[in-house]
Amino acid sequence: MSVALVLSLVLAQSAPSLATGRANVKLIRSGDVVKAWNKSLGMVPGQQFTSAAALHRFAMGVRSYGEETKLVSEGLGVKDGLYIYRRVSGVSNWARGFVLELTMDEKGRLLAASMSLPNDEAPTTYGAYKALVKLRLPLEDTWHVLWGGRSWEDNRHASVSDMRFALDLLQREKGTSARGKGLENDDYFAWNQPVVAPADGVIVVAEDGIADNVPNKAPGGNLYGNLLVIDHGTDEFTLLGHLKKGSLSVRVGDRVTKGQRIARVGNSGMSTEPHLHFQLMDTKDWRTAHGLPLVIVDFVRNGTLVDRGEPRRGDIISPVVGVGARD
Ligand SMILES: [Zn+2]
Structure with a gap:
């Protein structure tokens, strides 16, 4: 055996491999990151994670997207002498994928890690879809489209x-x-505002009992928190998410009418401050649903009356109800 061959074998044994990346992911996903850190998990202090607590916070963020349900793809690349392990997986709290990227040194020690969501727009075959259900804004008063x-x-x-x-x-x-520093949910203008049924329908999903988050703290391990899904009888379903714990006034099977108060705006699930998440979809189970264009009827947008339109980022909107509003 030549010296060169021996050397390359040694390198092959010590250089990070896919298995090294997997081991580091397992560690981050384990509930015992701090212990692992203390026992020396092979991280390099002074890089991204300067303490066990910093690693723990990152790991909590990863876990808030839920358990890994499947491996979509993984790869290992070398850049400037560092090893980059990239893993795309399905996770239980996020419908379409989660990306974890680890930077390791030549010994497989973790230097840095980042998480992201695939940032391409989801393909849709529903771009031209015209909803049958006529939706009003599911809120009263004036709202900002974040x-x-x-x-x-x-x-x-x-x-x-x-x-x-x-x-x-x-x-x-x-x-x-x-108001003020916004340390409590009660400081937020949106908090506890009434949520109303956007159209007639039947409640098909009603989940309550999830505690509201403290504003700007790492959100809990549930995507939509307390939520309602309404079947509008047209193979179209609306979902209202992040509702306030204990605020749901309807149950599965209840018939609701357009404009009826059914819950309150909260800060549960993957939410860092009180707000309402609202979507239209083609089935009652969001995990498998396709989103449908969210056309709203009869609202005021930036001071202009709109018969039918899709609110956009930055719009100031309010519903038009009562005299003059069409059903
Ligand atoms: Zn949202």
Whole structure:
């Protein structure tokens, strides 16, 4: 055996492989990151994670997207002498994929890690779909569209199938969504505002009992938190998410009428401040649903009356109800 061959074998044994990446992912996903850190998990202090607590926070963020349900793809690349392990997986709390990228040194020790969501717009075959159900805004009063519209730029939801055209709505005064420092949910203008049925229908999903998050803290391990799904009888379903714990006034099987108060705006699930998530979809189970274009009837957008339209990021919108509003 030549010296060169021996050397290359040694290198092959010590250089990071896919298995090294997998081992590091397993570690991050384990509930015992701090212990692992203390026992020396082979991380390099002073890089991205300067303490066990910093690693723990990152790991909590990863786990908040849920358990890994399947491996979509993985790969290992070398750049500037560092090893980059990239893993795309399905996860239980996010409908369409999750990306974890680990940077390791030549010994497989973790230097840095990042998580992201696939940021391409989800393909949709429903771009020209015209909903049968006529939806009003599911809120009273005036609202700010934080995310909404068709493009990735306007709508952070656009990479996820069921959320493809979803809206995130909150209230603002003088450009801010909370009084004071916004440390408590009660400081937020949107908090506890009534949520109304956007159209007639039957409640087919009603989940309550999930505690509301503390604003701007790592959200809990559930995507939509407390939620309602309404079957509008047209093979079209609306989902209202992040509702306030204990605020649901309807149950599965209840018939609701357009404009009926059914819950309150909360901060449960993957939410960092009180807001309402609203979407239209083609089936009652968001995990397998396709999002449908979210056309709203009879609302005021930036001071102009709109008969039918899709609210977009940055719009200030309010429902038109009562005299003059068509059903
Ligand atoms: Zn949302």
